Amino acid sequence: MSKILGVIPPQNFEIIRDRIAMILADELENQVLFYNPELDANVFIERTDPIDKTELPALNVSLASGSYDNKDVSGTDGTYTFNIDAYTSAKATALANADTQSVFNLHRLLGVCRYIMENPIYRNLGYSTPYISRVTVGSINIAEPGAKDGLSTFMGRLTVTVRVVETTALLPAVLIAGYETAAKLYTTEQGYVISKSN
Amino acid sequence: MSLLDKIKRDAQRILSNGDEYAVDITFINAELTTATIKGLHAKRHLPVYTDGNPINTRTSYISFAEAVLSEAGYPVRNTKGEVSLVAHRVNVADSTGESKSFVIQETYPDETLGIIIGILGEYE
Numbered sequence: 001m002s003k004i005l006g007v008i009p010p011q012n013f014e015i016i017r018d019r020i021a022m023i024l025a026d027e028l029e030n031q032v033l034f035y036n037p038e039l040d041a042n043v044f045i046e047r048t049d050p051i052d053k054t055e056l057p058a059l060n061v062s063l064a065s066g067s068y069d070n071k072d073v074s075g076t077d078g079t080y081t082f083n084i085d086a087y088t089s090a091k092a093t094a095l096a097n098a099d100t101q102s103v104f105n106l107h108r109l110l111g112v113c114r115y116i117m118e119n120p121i122y123r124n125l126g127y128s129t130p131y132i133s134r135v136t137v138g139s140i141n142i143a144e145p146g147a148k149d150g151l152s153t154f155m156g157r158l159t160v161t162v163r164v165v166e167t168t169a170l171l172p173a174v175l176i177a178g179y180e181t182a183a184k185l186y187t188t189e190q191g192y193v194i195s196k197s198n
Numbered sequence: 199m200s201l202l203d204k205i206k207r208d209a210q211r212i213l214s215n216g217d218e219y220a221v222d223i224t225f226i227n228a229e230l231t232t233a234t235i236k237g238l239h240a241k242r243h244l245p246v247y248t249d250g251n252p253i254n255t256r257t258s259y260i261s262f263a264e265a266v267l268s269e270a271g272y273p274v275r276n277t278k279g280e281v282s283l284v285a286h287r288v289n290v291a292d293s294t295g296e297s298k299s300f301v302i303q304e305t306y307p308d309e310t311l312g313i314i315i316g317i318l319g320e321y322e
Binding site for chain 1: 241244245246247248249250251252253254255256257258259285300301303304317318319320321322
């Protein structure tokens with residue numbers, strides 16, 4: 001029989017994962033509309049199916065790992081790493097080779113994502129303090145391209161680390177039935193002493 | 199005729215026979231020299247495995263007899279005598295019948311049989 005009554009809420013890493021994707025989608029849409037039409041990327045969350053060439057450029061936000069410290073009875077500090085994977089492709093033109101253009105597009109897309117995630121306005125991912133204590137972009141990596149690809153597909157990864165407190169509901173302290181002992185706790189030079197006397 | 203010469207002749211005939219598998223392939227170089235010859239063309243699905251998701255993309259290639267392209271007056275080799283077709287434009291129709299433009303990204307010349315395979319990248 002279950003002991004935890006009520007709905008267990010989403011953990012913060014689930015909320016943050018979706019939040020990162022929403023921020024990127026919002027900001028990229030604005031960039032496309034007013035400044036950079038080439039940044040018109042599809043944003044996915046935790047996509048594992050293969051991505052089709054017709055869906056590029058694309059971003060995929062996923063949870064990579066998490067670790068916990070500063071644990072107490074009601075919670076712990078979680079440090080989560082999220083991957084922002086970017087995918088681009090290009091066709092050759094009279095002005096540029098496809099591979100070079102695709103890499104340039106990838107660098108541009110990853111650079112814009114880094115700029116968004118490091119922007120002070122998103123230092124708490126839009127949540128009020130102290131919900132999130134830190135958001136940092138940790139690294140950028142470019143994968144080896146595939147061979148004989150007619151569309152020069154490239155992939156790169158931005159890792160974003162978010163530190164946030166994860167909590168759990170405390171158990172209510174209920175005395176065991178029939179427990180009626182009255183005692184006092186005293187601090188002495190020998191340490192704590194439980195006594196019924198004054 | 200030696201056996202090797204017969205093989206070369208047969209290979210060129212297979213690659214260039216428009217009544218069998220060969221299609222029209224048009225080559226265009228930077229000086230806008232153009233030649234249309236018969237050769238084989240394939241365009242198919244290609245999975246590209248990255249550090250993240252696989253990408254479903256596609257690959258295209260052509261194969262043709264070097265002698266046929268040379269006879270059409272198209273410069274196949276550079277002044278050092280090497281096959282030099284990288285970055286040349288290629289127009290060829292796919293299964294839709296519509297002509298598509300490509301650039302040659304890589305060449306794999308078989309200098310025993312006189313056959314060249316060109317790996318194509320798509321061109322806007």
